[in-house]
Amino acid sequence: MKIIGLSVESKSVSLSALALAAFTFAPQAARADEAPAAGPAQVEEVVVQARRTSEKLQDIPIAVTAITQQQLTRSGILTSQDLPLLTPGLQTAASPFDSTNIQFKIRGQSTASGALESSVGVYVDGVYRQRTFGLGGALFDLDHVEVLKGPQGTLYGKNTSGGAVSIYTKKPVLDETSGYFDILAGAYSPHNATAARVSGAVNVPLVDGKLAARLSAAYDYSAGYGRDALGRTLMDKHNPFVRGQLLYQPSSDLSVLLAGDYGQFKSNGLINKIVEATPGLASTAANLELGNGPVPGGAGLALLQRDLGISDYYTDSAYRPSYDELTTGGVSLTLNKDLGASYLRSITAYRYLKRKAGNDLDGTPFPLLETSTAEKDSFFSQELNFGGKAFDDKLDYLVGGFYSWFQDDGGAPPGNAILQIFGFSPVHGRPRTVYRHLATTDSYGVFAHAVYNFTDQFNITAGLRYSQDKREYINRDYTLFTDGFKTCNFAAFGAVLANDCAIDFATATKPGFTAQGPVNDDAVSYEFALTYLPTPDLTLYATTRRGFRSGDWNPSGTTPNRFAPESATDYELGVKWRLFERKLMVNVAAYYTDYKDIQKTQVTGPGVTEIKNAAGAKVKGAEFEIRYQPDRNVSLGLNYTYTDAAYKKFEDTFPVVTDYSAEPFDLSKDVVTLDGSWTIPLASGDAIHLNANYAWYSRRYFTSVSHLKTITSDPSLVQPAYGTLNLRFSYDIHAWDAEVAFVGRNVTDEAYWVSGTQLRSVGLVFLTPGEPRFLGVQFVKHF
Numbered sequence: 001m002k003i004i005g006l007s008v009e010s011k012s013v014s015l016s017a018l019a020l021a022a023f024t025f026a027p028q029a030a031r032a033d034e035a036p037a038a039g040p041a042q043v044e045e046v047v048v049q050a051r052r053t054s055e056k057l058q059d060i061p062i063a064v065t066a067i068t069q070q071q072l073t074r075s076g077i078l079t080s081q082d083l084p085l086l087t088p089g090l091q092t093a094a095s096p097f098d099s100t101n102i103q104f105k106i107r108g109q110s111t112a113s114g115a116l117e118s119s120v121g122v123y124v125d126g127v128y129r130q131r132t133f134g135l136g137g138a139l140f141d142l143d144h145v146e147v148l149k150g151p152q153g154t155l156y157g158k159n160t161s162g163g164a165v166s167i168y169t170k171k172p173v174l175d176e177t178s179g180y181f182d183i184l185a186g187a188y189s190p191h192n193a194t195a196a197r198v199s200g201a202v203n204v205p206l207v208d209g210k211l212a213a214r215l216s217a218a219y220d221y222s223a224g225y226g227r228d229a230l231g232r233t234l235m236d237k238h239n240p241f242v243r244g245q246l247l248y249q250p251s252s253d254l255s256v257l258l259a260g261d262y263g264q265f266k267s268n269g270l271i272n273k274i275v276e277a278t279p280g281l282a283s284t285a286a287n288l289e290l291g292n293g294p295v296p297g298g299a300g301l302a303l304l305q306r307d308l309g310i311s312d313y314y315t316d317s318a319y320r321p322s323y324d325e326l327t328t329g330g331v332s333l334t335l336n337k338d339l340g341a342s343y344l345r346s347i348t349a350y351r352y353l354k355r356k357a358g359n360d361l362d363g364t365p366f367p368l369l370e371t372s373t374a375e376k377d378s379f380f381s382q383e384l385n386f387g388g389k390a391f392d393d394k395l396d397y398l399v400g401g402f403y404s405w406f407q408d409d410g411g412a413p414p415g416n417a418i419l420q421i422f423g424f425s426p427v428h429g430r431p432r433t434v435y436r437h438l439a440t441t442d443s444y445g446v447f448a449h450a451v452y453n454f455t456d457q458f459n460i461t462a463g464l465r466y467s468q469d470k471r472e473y474i475n476r477d478y479t480l481f482t483d484g485f486k487t488c489n490f491a492a493f494g495a496v497l498a499n500d501c502a503i504d505f506a507t508a509t510k511p512g513f514t515a516q517g518p519v520n521d522d523a524v525s526y527e528f529a530l531t532y533l534p535t536p537d538l539t540l541y542a543t544t545r546r547g548f549r550s551g552d553w554n555p556s557g558t559t560p561n562r563f564a565p566e567s568a569t570d571y572e573l574g575v576k577w578r579l580f581e582r583k584l585m586v587n588v589a590a591y592y593t594d595y596k597d598i599q600k601t602q603v604t605g606p607g608v609t610e611i612k613n614a615a616g617a618k619v620k621g622a623e624f625e626i627r628y629q630p631d632r633n634v635s636l637g638l639n640y641t642y643t644d645a646a647y648k649k650f651e652d653t654f655p656v657v658t659d660y661s662a663e664p665f666d667l668s669k670d671v672v673t674l675d676g677s678w679t680i681p682l683a684s685g686d687a688i689h690l691n692a693n694y695a696w697y698s699r700r701y702f703t704s705v706s707h708l709k710t711i712t713s714d715p716s717l718v719q720p721a722y723g724t725l726n727l728r729f730s731y732d733i734h735a736w737d738a739e740v741a742f743v744g745r746n747v748t749d750e751a752y753w754v755s756g757t758q759l760r761s762v763g764l765v766f767l768t769p770g771e772p773r774f775l776g777v778q779f780v781k782h783f
Contacts, residue, residue: 080165084671086639123164127332128158128404134328141200161549171247182200211249265326266323407438471518529543544569546568566595575587591620621641634677702767746773751770
């Protein structure tokens, strides 16, 4: 039996040594050209760090999926947005405001806004990512990815009420010089848009047995498969990224890992395609633009409706250029000390992010809904862990503390932008809203987690964490007219000029909207689980967990309002079973989640959206993960996820108090993924690999903003059921230690939407299409 990263014979290794290995030498996935292991065929068992120490995935009471780099490559997965192809329970959504952003959804929970923290925590080598901007970039030189479903409030206490996505990169190896380079080139079907990704890594020992370095880099390019009304490209990519790591191991009980990364992301922005145009502020503004006067409908509405007739799925009607620019980077220092029966770990990190974006969100020829944002983020975190064994190794324990400081200086996605853009001043011309704010968060957490093994077959898990977020917020929004005149930006529509103010907007707070805070949100999260292993191949468990996400201020609201924390309490029953001499693996998890005070974006006025608490919801579902390996050259997988989410009570207040409790969640209720791989060994030592991956999603309603009519009768914001197919055919050249592959993504060229935004208060509904067919050639060389 083979365990990735550890052998079965390693039973005598201490827990501290395993923890040291887990965070210093993450388990290495098999290389794409590596031959199948000798011995009887069986589904490989994976060691994960889901509970912050090395454990066999099949033995722990958590619904977790682990994906190796080899699986990512052979399934055609290039970015984080593709991870659901191999992960039951995970769904992703594109942001309608920024092409560099990605939103993860697990068990009905996600983020209320791209400006705020997600209820699904993202960690890279144990370091929390405060913002999800930049995570849509290429996945390269990784060891594996773990996706944890359900609240993870004990060990992952930073806003992980929905789950966690942990990405582990490949670490330096002390005793070998090695590396690879990978070139993928092809084109998308619309507009023959060329695309390429070049990546590679080199590992170099610097001091024999003590010091080694690993440098990896990637460049992701696409000419852009979208177009605007003037023929400019949309959905293009120009994304360089570099990562460096230095491992120092002066003795067998101490390791120090210094890591740093830097990346840039540039694009002309998203495709925002009009699917509905009705009388409203949009047609009023269009008529004003045409000189017809402020009368809804008429010529303005006719021109907006004309844009609905554009048949090209990947062309919108925007006449103004959009752009997304992002620079991100950071450093981290991880120290592991083996103390014999215990261990000590420290993770120190600093990250920064600079972002600029300008988007023509309405996708029309008129300047109706245009936003410009610019922000700079800084993030520092420090985590300390102390763990080990006690009571004759029956108790495995981990205690620790966490602190982070985060500051966001800049803009935010649109809130009341429409009011200002539609306002006309007879003196100063057209106004444009400039969003400015300064938000600071100090987060604290202390936790304890323990597993007590009563016997080899039965154990109890208990965890407790106290978390506190201290937030301060200063709003500095202002309106900048075409002639450079500035005015305060908190008045109602039509009264902009009544609030002129001669202050320095770069430093002062907005009159009527003073500094808010500091305000503390705190909560106790917990985990309790019973695990029973009647045989080495069968694990039964029952788990309950609680997580929370703190509240915040609306980043661009018209009044200094705040929304409260949300919480999720989860109850889960699971079975992990290996059958037929471990040729078949079946993992099943059924759960019920009590979701309270949900943070949701809602319409609060004509063209104004704010985040509010939408009472509570109940989410119930099941996740099935099945893998079958009849022999060493064939592997088949089937994943199925069922998610039934419903509001207990959800009332919106605009334009009148309305009960929206029947509104569905923004996700597919049923998701099925199928994957298969077949290796054909050749007498020459070469091999042929055939890989296929199919993902099917049931009907989905786009409900990122609460609606002004019942969503179930709204065909404009519904994505019908659809499926996408990825294929990969590769040939391993043994003498070259290389691989040549033909890659096809969405080979049937399925047309589908990935996000939708309803703005009927201004007369518009627009959607963003998903990725079209891509065909390419890939060459991978190892050395």
